[in-house]
Amino acid sequence: MPSSPLAQFLKWEKEIPNQIFLRQPISGQWRTWTYKQAGDEVRRIAAGIQASGLPEKSNIAILSKNCAHWPMADLAIMMCGHISVPLYATLSAHAIQQILEHSESKMVIIGKLDDYAGQQAGIPKETIRLGIDLYSIKESNTWEEWLKKYEPVHTTATWKPDDLLTIIYTSGTTGKPKGVMHTVNAFDATVRQATKELNLRIHPNLFSFLPMSHIAERVGIEMIAIYDGGTLSFAESLELFPKNLMDTQPTAFFAVPRIWGKFKEKILEKLPQKKLNTLLSIPIVKSIIQKSIKKKLGVAKAEYIVSGAAPLSPDLIHWFSKLGINILQAYGMTEDCVYAHFNRPYANRPGTVGKPLNGLTVKIAADGEIRLKSPGNTIGYYKEPELTKSLFDEEGFLRTGDMGEISADGFLTITGRTKDQFKTDKGKYIAPAPIEMKLALNTDIEQVCVVGMGVPQPMALIVLSAAGKSKSKDELITSISKSIQELNPSLESYEAIEKAVIMKDDWTIENGLMTPSMKLKRNELEKIHLPKYPRWYQLPGKVVWEN
Numbered sequence: 001m002p003s004s005p006l007a008q009f010l011k012w013e014k015e016i017p018n019q020i021f022l023r024q025p026i027s028g029q030w031r032t033w034t035y036k037q038a039g040d041e042v043r044r045i046a047a048g049i050q051a052s053g054l055p056e057k058s059n060i061a062i063l064s065k066n067c068a069h070w071p072m073a074d075l076a077i078m079m080c081g082h083i084s085v086p087l088y089a090t091l092s093a094h095a096i097q098q099i100l101e102h103s104e105s106k107m108v109i110i111g112k113l114d115d116y117a118g119q120q121a122g123i124p125k126e127t128i129r130l131g132i133d134l135y136s137i138k139e140s141n142t143w144e145e146w147l148k149k150y151e152p153v154h155t156t157a158t159w160k161p162d163d164l165l166t167i168i169y170t171s172g173t174t175g176k177p178k179g180v181m182h183t184v185n186a187f188d189a190t191v192r193q194a195t196k197e198l199n200l201r202i203h204p205n206l207f208s209f210l211p212m213s214h215i216a217e218r219v220g221i222e223m224i225a226i227y228d229g230g231t232l233s234f235a236e237s238l239e240l241f242p243k244n245l246m247d248t249q250p251t252a253f254f255a256v257p258r259i260w261g262k263f264k265e266k267i268l269e270k271l272p273q274k275k276l277n278t279l280l281s282i283p284i285v286k287s288i289i290q291k292s293i294k295k296k297l298g299v300a301k302a303e304y305i306v307s308g309a310a311p312l313s314p315d316l317i318h319w320f321s322k323l324g325i326n327i328l329q330a331y332g333m334t335e336d337c338v339y340a341h342f343n344r345p346y347a348n349r350p351g352t353v354g355k356p357l358n359g360l361t362v363k364i365a366a367d368g369e370i371r372l373k374s375p376g377n378t379i380g381y382y383k384e385p386e387l388t389k390s391l392f393d394e395e396g397f398l399r400t401g402d403m404g405e406i407s408a409d410g411f412l413t414i415t416g417r418t419k420d421q422f423k424t425d426k427g428k429y430i431a432p433a434p435i436e437m438k439l440a441l442n443t444d445i446e447q448v449c450v451v452g453m454g455v456p457q458p459m460a461l462i463v464l465s466a467a468g469k470s471k472s473k474d475e476l477i478t479s480i481s482k483s484i485q486e487l488n489p490s491l492e493s494y495e496a497i498e499k500a501v502i503m504k505d506d507w508t509i510e511n512g513l514m515t516p517s518m519k520l521k522r523n524e525l526e527k528i529h530l531p532k533y534p535r536w537y538q539l540p541g542k543v544v545w546e547n
Contacts, residue, residue, distance in 0.1 A: 004159035005226050006078040012229040013039040019229065024068035025132070025244055033068060033231075043152030045130075045143065046079035048179050050153065052128055054106045058082045059167065061127075063119070064111025065089040066212045066234050069143065071222050073109040081157030084166045085179075086213035088112055088516040090509045093175070096122030099169050102181060104381065110137045118359065129147055158447040161185035167382050170334050178217075180242060186337040189373030189375035190219055193357045196341060198304065200252070204230040204338055207298070211516045215334040216308050220254050229283050234498060242266075245298030252304040257312045257440075258447075258518045263297060263320065265443055265465055272300045280322060290324035298324060303365035304345070306330050310519055311414055313437040314350035331414060333501075335391065335398055339376025341412050352411040358456055362406065365395060366523060369418055370404040371397035375433070402403045403431065420522055424452045428494040435487070435495065442483045444468030444476060447507050450497070455537040457498035460484070461529065465508050476502065477543045500543045501536050 012019075017036035024031045035042070046049045047062070058079045062068050062084060077084045085103045087096060089112070098117055100108065107128040107424075110116065112135040131139030158341075159165070165184045169177040194200065206225050210217045225232040233248040235241040271279070273291075294300040307329045317327050332340030343354035356362050360374040377398050380388030384505070391399055403415045416431030422518035424430060432450035436449060439448045439460055446465035452458035468476060479499050488496040508511035513521050536544060 003188055004078075005223060006075065006156065006159060007037075008012070008227045009039070009042075009075055010156065010478045012226075014204075016229055019184060019385070020231045020258075021066040021225075022071065023231065023233040025234065028236070028240075029249075030109065030233075031068070033072075037070075038072055041147060041151055042079060043073045043154075043156075044147050044150045045072065045076040046153045046156070047113065047150035048130070048141070048146035049082065049107070051150065052107065054080075054128075056081065056526045059085050061087055061103065061108040062092075062104040062111070062213070063087045063089065063096065063108055063113070064132075064135075065113060065399055066208045066210075066217070067112040067135070068232075068234060069109075069111045069134075069231065071226070073111065074142065075220070075226075079153060079156045079166070081159075083164055086168060086218070087475065088211055088213050090516055091119065092121075092385045093119050093122030097124065099177060099179075100127060102125060103167055103169075109143075110130060110139065111135055113137065113282070121304065131150060135241060142495040144201040150236065157468070159184045164379070166218075168218070169212070169332055178384060178387060180334045181380055181382050182337050182378055182379045182459040186250050186339070186376045186378070187219065187223055189359070190337045190357075191223045193339065193359060194220075194342070195224070195228060197357055197531045198344065200224065202228050204228055204232075205248065205251045205301070206230050207233050207235075207248045207253060208244055209235045209245070210256065210509065214516065216254065216332060216338055219338045220306070222540040223376060224252070236450075242298070246296060247298075249295075249298055249301045252306070253299050253302045254306045254308065255480065256518050259393065260307060260312060260316055261440065261446070261465075265467060266444060267293060268321075269467070291322050294325060298323070299326065302382075304340075307531070311433055311437055313441055315438075315441050317350040331402075331412065333400060335400075336372055336374060337376035337378070348413050352407070353412045354412065355410045355466070356412070362398075364404060364406060365393070365399075365486075366397050368403040368405075368415070370402045370412070370414075373397045373398060422451065422453045424458065424494065430458055430495055434461075435491065435497070437489050438490075439483055439497075442479060444471065444479050444482075447520065449507075449520055449522060451526065451529070451533065453526070453530060453533065455533050457494070457496060458539060459501060459533065460497050460501040461501050461503055461525070464526040472544075475487075481542045499537055499539075502543065502545045504546045516535075 002508050014388055018034050020032050021035045021038045022033040022116050035290030060082050062073050072083055080231050085105050086141050109130045111132045121486050129139040130141045133136035154489045161184050164182050167179040173374045185227040193511045206221050208221045212218055215227045305327050312329050320327055328348055330342045339360055341353045341356050363371050389529040403420050405413050416433045421429050435450045444467055445462055447463040449461045450458050479509055509516055513524055
């Protein structure tokens, strides 16, 4: 039976009013909201939105890091029948203005942010602002004032399956952000199918830290909590994230490859590989070590541990499996509402992203591109009819821009991005992703980008990890040269890495080289460094430093 996120929340508000819905750490203490308490706040904020006199089905933006007020803001917008426009909390004033103007958002709800002073100028003067005092956002309208000023609404909007629910602007590894439009049915179909097929538990305990403005966190964490009557906890800060996760011990946990790399690095800081191997080889000790590591990471109770957003090395998956941590890789995108491919606990093949959910039709085009059709597919890009047209092929399949292969028994392997491929001076096309995954296994490496336009052989641009930064140049030359020597024999001769270049600066969201979902913006990196490739290539030695 089709439903909507709002209808599901109202069901739980009525059936389990005293169960904890939201947990927010404030100054080291957990503040909680039951379904009844959250419902009361949502209804009062909805009353304030209604009193603002906005036209029917207005677009309302949410600018905030993940926090308890994010899902409450989302639900309040739904209660009024308006459409949400989530914004990444790290966007610059210019990017905020670009999206608010393009989406014609009438209001913006402003929550937990690191630099609102630097972002404020991006909000057009005519846009109504609702700030949240708890996070020190000072605006003429505040969440707390509205809670006192307005009585809870009793009549809420009724949503139909084809109604536009949200416009999610892609973080954009290339070009300007595009507004992906999703209906109620896309969310409803995805969550119901995933819950059924993955056998997700009712009333899950979830932890939210990846951007909620990203489709994976929105569907896989917020919507799963709302649909299944879950408890949703948040991190107070990056520094307190490990402690908050450990305190929460969620029943399902979702992360991206960079997080798994950092987890491994932290584990090896305490237990070097040789010592870890020894301890894991002793049966009684092995169980104690596994339980201790899982508890400290915060995944001791996790029934589902999922990785997405970018490819995760099979070697890293195997490394964690020895600790009793079984990572399931999944594959989805903003445009398909994560009606997607998943590995399952009973059918997990490292190196693949698993099999499709029922109802998802998949084909590989002649050029190797993965194309998809499902109830989760977007209805198009907001105010971009030509871009929408080019997003689908003549049979109505979504063009993903990803390259892939399907095994005889239905497991999908991602082999790269159609636009990430580059041609070396020898005229050979290189798919960098598989090479990058293998190099990134070296714990001295935090980030890696394989490039090669304008030079005879590929080069690896490398950002060092904390462990790598603590080593001498000679130690790094030995470590990285060894990784290249071990990797090259497994590659075609034209794919072999000729040179590694150690970068001066990290690639971050703040300097525009990473998306908020921690994917590398290859185009932006190439813009800065492409002219330097020939000079770096000519420098003596296998490992050189950017200068």
